[in-house]
Amino acid sequence: MNTVAGDLETILSSGIRLAAPLAFAACGEYVAERAGTLNVSVEAMMLGAAFCSIAVAGLTGSATAGLLVGVLLGALVGSAHGALSHRWHVNSFVVGLLLNALVLGLTSYLATVGNPSRHQVELVSVPGLRDLPVLGAPLFVERWPVYLLLALVPLAWWLVERSRWGLELRAAGENPEAAHMTGIRVNLRRRQALLWCGALAGLGGAYLAVGEVGSFNQNMTAGRGYLVIAAVIFGGWRLGRTLAGCAVFGLADALRLALPALGHTVNSQLLISAPYLLALLAMLLFTTRQRRPGALAQPFRRTP
Amino acid sequence: VSNDETATPASTAAPGGSTGTLLPGEPDVNGDGKVIIGVLSPGDINDNGYYQSFVVKAEAFAQAQGWTVIKRGSVPVSEALTAARALCQQKADMVAIGASELKDAIPASEEGVCAKTAWYVPSSANVPQTPRIMLSSDDPNQSMLVAGYAAGLLMQARNTTKAGFVTGPEADFTKIASTAFLAGIRELVPGATLVTTYTGDFDDSGKAREATQAQLSQGVGAIYPYLGGATDAATALANSAKAVTLTPGTDRCASTSPAFDVSVLFDPGDYFAAALQLYAAGKLEMGITKTWQLGVDPYPTVKLCKGTPEQNAKLSAFIADIGGGKIDPVAEVRKLGS
Amino acid sequence: MAPEPAVRLRGITKRYGAVVACDGVDLTLERGEIHGLLGENGAGKSTLMRILLGLETQDSGAIDRDGRAVTIAGPREAAALGISMVHQHFSLVDPLTVWENVALGRSGPVRRAAERAGVRAAAQRYGLAIDPDARVGTLSAGERQRVELLKCLRRDPTVLIMDEPTSVLTRSESAELFTVLRRVVAAEHRAVVLISHKLAEITTATDRVTVMRAGRVVLRRATTATTEAELAREMVGREVTLGAAVGVLPHATAPASPAASAQTALRLRGLTARPGLDDLCLTVHAGEIVGLYGAEGNGQKSLGDVLSGLTVPDAGTVEVAGASVDLRRPGALSAAGLGIVPEDRHHAGVVLDLSVAENLVMTRLGDVSGRVFIDRRRLRRRARALADEYGITAASLDSPLRDLSGGNQQRVVLARELSGRPRVLVAAQPSRGLDVGAVEDLYARLRRCASDGIAVLLISTELEEILALTTRIATIFRGRIVGELPTAQADGERLALLTGGVA
């Protein structure tokens, strides 16, 4: 077992498991940012969904039901954010920070009320492929929601780049005045994008709970939402690179957690901050400005 | 030039506790006709472990006595002082601190608002004694050394020499715990090695599981999840690989999902319950330190959940040796821990 | 029975607080006509059209479409009714491609190939050559105008509204546009509304004309039955010195040509900035007005940016009164004695949220403050003096500049730039968007500057303006000066040749 290939396999599979929740949420945050919202409530969406998924799995006995309700809860947080910031024009950063505090408080409180049991969705492995050397186990033995990424990533890309909804969404994110003049309901598109973002971030949070861990504990997302924002920036507002960013963050964490077992010691503070350092470095090295949505984080109101 | 004289002054605790003061009117110290126990904890008081047990034991005892318990978890270290003051303002008769991380609350005991309160503070010898608080202390070297010994017994039986220690931040007390744990294993398995992984967060289940997974992949046969909220998630994974598992502080031998092989009991709730018993009887003195001795007092202790009689006997003997002073845990750790 | 008009607006009224933008306006648009809509800045033209497009809701009044009363909730509904508009500002999304921008106004799934083909076909049909895959942000103003028009036409509207479409176009580009519009009207029987400040355009391109003043219709006439002079008078509500109002009488007055002293006030040497300027050299002497003429998008904007201190050129120098200016130092140009009325005053000329007074002293803060503190009293006194001198009308000098009309905003910029007693004044497209009255005033001031010995560089795409004001004309093409000649020797044909880059 203690071969280089074996070690690599360990780190790879661990990295993918750590990256998956980020990847789901990043597919959502990417869409929200293209529509012009720098959404900081991803953390709330993920944490709320993680809690709900375990709670519902406990009630129904079905981890899948939990996963679905998690998605719904994420979408609910997204629509709350959307209504507050793109209907009633409360500053979006404020809404995000407050939602994060609110959901952290509520889930921490509710977690003290019940005593939920452990629930986990099934592990699915792809016959044949799972036996590939090195890559087999990391890529083809996963909890089933991970395979959803295969459909969701192209879907997110298609929605943004190819559909009319996405075209209008991009226009809303780049130049809301022009979009409005053309008859596009800018704030509606932004709310819809947040809804999608919430659903996917919810999926990410729910996957963390009923997929990987099997239980909920206080603040179990521990800042993953902020990491997702970093990933979108790391990716320079391109979906592919955003997902690459998630993979890098996941692998960096996996490496950090596996290194002691492999007999190495590295400063833990340095490694914990690695994803943030990487995102900053990426921004310094690649000029990502060009792809930044022109109206990112700028509210739009019809009457100036 | 350094201002190091500002380091915490050395403890001036008098041994034996004969210099303690008894508060008038115990348990209703403030004489308002009600007994209110205020509990502050730095951690998640629903972690199924260390922090929770402190609160649970206090609540159970207080309920039986008809007292009120106000509990507050996840108190940031830097807000300890304010939180303690607020408890005094609520007319608490006793302020109990869940763990020594919150020792910064102690200065409140000297303030006017807290003039009529009893104080209970657990300590790992890093809290200075003052006349207004009762300290309860144990030596983590003892319980961790014995935890390692117990793990060593089971590792011997399974013929494994590799153990793992998964914990949160890389801090002095986690380092000390891991060193003593290794020393304990080496009492029985001289060539044993210990992998220690710091996830950075006692409560991040996802990362704790990955750290555990990495250790399991390296063939580790015993895992000590020295964690908070993430304990169960990591233990569940270790169960699936049939590794030996230990509890961080409480007795969870009855638990099946996840399951533990060793209960390491340095449960602050047990120490606290003992103090509350004295308190109810009006005999709890301030200004003294109660030091809990493994092998002498009922706690701390270590027990095997499914140990063979032979294993149980060996463990009991080891504990008795420490209690009887035949074995000096600190010396053992120094000898075997590195 | 006569066919119902395409659109009939009845008694439209729209108030913004105290301002009555439209006051009981009636307007009828017939199929097969180009309808001119004229009026001073702030007369309510755009507001009226925005109501027709559903971007604003009228306070009272009704809209009939082909004889049926309709309510229009937004551009989508308007498009469904066959009403479409080319806007005065903002309606293209720069990072998107041409075909994406065109597709943006439509509905249904996005079929990329079909959209591209559609853009190409429409471009062919209306003679609006454009690459469907170009990013709009990289296009010149003329090209962008084409995209706007294509976007509009692709919706196949029966009523087409054009709000000041020619303000950024050269004369030949405008002429092309009118040919297209004429074709659209004659062959396809659509109705077109054309809003413009250029009287000459209105008289040549439209069939009927409506003049608005302060929210009310003051004149309604067949174009052939009116004159430019009458239109100008109705717009402003008084006689206009026609000589100054270019577009009314193009070659009316020869410029007051002072004997240009030999003293060189401004010398541009080998200015190169990517993209835009390519080794541009030009000199302007004290007391003369030099016109820089050329089609939009040939580097005028880059030159304006360099002379505003917004960009540092890759190579070349700017000398003011013989001394080379360090262009990397912010404010160096202003300190050296160069004032500029920038092309886009909202972008670089003024701060809309600051008060009128603050805008007036912005570049010369030292005059109204000590080493640290600003002296409010001195600031207000100075602003008052400038406002009086330049005839700036504002409710209060402390109200935000945003509240001022375009003409008054332009006066603020001019007053500020001239308050520093510059040796050189650069005016980039200074009359753009201004009404006849404001233009009249502007020209008089530019002439006064020249006679006071200031060197004036007039960057413009308006041939009439150049011919009327300047003593010398330089033509710019692809960032270079391609020809220079005294205005007296210039005529449209020669200049057209030069600006085509043939010289």
Add this chain to the structure above:
Amino acid sequence: MTRAGPWVSAAIVTAALVLPGLLIAVTGGSPSAALRALIQGSLGDATAVSQTLLYAAPLLLVAVGACCSARSGVFNIGQEGQVLIGALAGAAAGLRLAVPGPALLLVVLLAAALAAGAWAWLSALMNRLRGVDIAVSTLLMTFLAQQVVAFAVTTPWLLQESRLGEAAALPQSNKLPSGALLGSLGDHPGLQLNLGLAVGVVVAMLVAVALDRTRWGFRLTVAGLNPAAARHAGIPVAAVGGIALAVSGALAGMAGAVLLASPLSTNRLQPDISIDIGWDGLLVALVARNRPLLTIPVAGLFAVLRAGGNFLAATGVPPYLVDVVKALLTLAFVAPAVMRRRSVVA
């Protein structure tokens, strides 16, 4: 403002006020008692008022700084990290420099301001060099700051507490010498007026004057409102923005030093010493619509919520619910204020 505006804000405020009460009622508490506790704990007596004023000081400093940067068109959301860096530098200066008595306090405040200002200015530098978005880089650097402080207090040769015999050293620094601490102003029975608040109020007034009355403030405002016009007017926009960001960071850092040196903390550097003051201070500035003088009452309001919330937790309301209540009440304050005008974040 749409016709629905007043209704919507009324609805948000009502929801934000009613929801906490409902939650408390559902968990068996009494909403009116909770409200009483909230007020009692923040304004009820001299001790409570002292506590509120203690919280107000760092909130005020952070918020005034946020006003500076927002006015210059730079959006800084990394105050939480800047507070930490300030506390770190303050602790290092206080523990390592041999400066006598009260001068040490000055050194601590200055060191904190300088270090945090430089830390924030790094974001401006990254923006200048590579166009890195400032809001984003300041956010990311908050997480770096957390690790930097964690590293400092767990590393013996840096700031970790000196060890007591065999016992574990906690992740914190030694206690600051008394000369570095912020004392009380005057002698009032029960009431504690900490010097920190005086620092905060004076800074707020200075900044208000600087922004509205000086050439520097004018240039900064112009740069924020219209960078192109500013450049044309000879204002070095990037430099002005960088300075504003540095000032914002410096004030946040000073807030860190105030946390460190006032009775709010135990006068030791600890990883969580910032207790969300950075985030809350940012909210204060947003609610006060970036007007430095307005931040004074708004910071007071937030301090009331904090002190009252602490007290509420001590009455037996589950502490997590207190966080929920605080978030909802903040929303109630933020919603109508922000709605009245276009949001300040551009």
